[in-house]
Amino acid sequence: MTVAQPDVSVIIGAYEAMPYLIECLSSVEAQTIDPERVEVIAVDDGSTDGTGEYLEGFAERAPMHVLVIRQENSGGPSGPRNVGLSKATGRYLFFLDADDRLGPEALERMVAMADRAGTDVVLGKVEGVNRSAPKSMWGKTVERTDVFSSNIKFTLSAQKLFRRELLDRHGMRFDESLFTGEDALFTMEAYLRANGVSVVADHTCYYLVGRDDGKHVTKSGSYALRFDSARALMNLIAEHVPAGGRRDQLMVRPLTVTLLPQFGPKYLTDSEEIRRHKFELAKPLLDAHWTEGAAQRLRVHERLRLHLVAEQRPELLIEVVKFVKAKKQAAALLERKGRRVYLAYPHFRDRAAGIPDSVYLAEPREARAFPGYREGGAHTFVRRAVRKARRVLTSREVRSAA
DSSP states (O other): OOOOOOSEEEEEEESSOTTHHHHHHHHHHTOSSOGGGEEEEEEEESOSSSHHHHHHHHHHHOSSEEEEEEEOOOSSSHHHHHHHHHHOOSSEEEEEETTSEEOTTHHHHHHHHHHHHTOSEEEEEEEEESSOOOOTTOSSOEEEEOTTSSSGGGOOOSOSEEEHHHHHHTTOOOOTTOSSSHHHHHHHHHHHHOSOEEEEEEEEEEEEEOOTTOOOGGGOSOHHHHHHHHHHHHHHHHHHSOTTHHHHHHHHHIIIIIIGGGGSHHHHHSOHHHHHHHHHHHHHHHHHHOOHHHHHTSOHHHHHHHHHHHTTOHHHHHHHHHHHHTTOOOOEEEETTTTEEEEOOTTTTOTTTOOOGGGGBOOHHHHTTSTTOOTTHHHHHHHHHHHHHHHHHHHHHHHHHO
8 A cells, every 4th residue: 555645744842841741732733734745753762751651652553654763862953953853754744842832823824825935935823932032024924925025034944844855955954063042044045045935924824932941942042152153143144145145135144133132231231251242153144144235224223232342342342232221212414415324332522432323323224213204305305316317418408400
């Protein structure tokens, strides 16, 4: 008897996952997709709390095929995911964390979307339970988009539907040398290689659960691991996207999500030794990837902080971080008849500091919040100059013809 290829392989890496695993597996069992179209590959990563035994019990009673693999602890989520990936036979793969759960109909809707649109990655709407979840990419359901035309770069967790053929063709696996941000690296590569990405925004497909014991992987690890994660993601982007506006657009993600928090409020409580070390770790990253195009895409206080890190000016950063932590509103200075808005964060036009005015110049998206701002700026002046030149030329032509 020939067993049909499953539509989707659900890969669950589990470590010390009880009691969250109970609801996680219940959400898999409750899926509306035909159980014969699903396989579950669960990898117990050396748990000692009954996780492995519960998985084996689930395998005995579940309506779909379940493969349980038990191994010694690998030290991170990448190992179990790679083991599951190597065993998967489905047309699509979905990585489910053992402390999270699927929304009703999630697999059926995402597989249907991928089949209909012919896309390689499908994002299902995520909601947080006792924790925050990304929001900016769920404005509407989109059958086909890409990483440059949407906000999907701000959700790089692995909880997506991936076409297995894409991953196999490029030999894609999770980087086991990273202990944080490994999913961001994997997902960004999939976005960049994909033949289109779909977004299911009209139905909650995934519940991101905050553990009461605080043992969520994204909360663990030293600050140095964050720099490792930023370096890997920045290098991946630089490898796949030529220098220019599109690369700058993607660099916003590691700059603001991974690197910038290291120079946020926590920086104020760091020891001098850690502060120095953070500047040392950031220097090669910003030397390689901090460009004017990337800087222009940031809000003023973000740009200012990273500018000071890039210029190795720790003595100026403290005052800026204190100002940001206090959630103060920087005074707005409107110039050029309202066409330019400068936000007077610390050291603005301080000769001793010598920071260029351009660092404090608000881009239109930020400037629109201030009364008196007139959008248009330099482009308006250019258009007026072109129109005036055309009128002069036309007048001369008329006089010559006369």
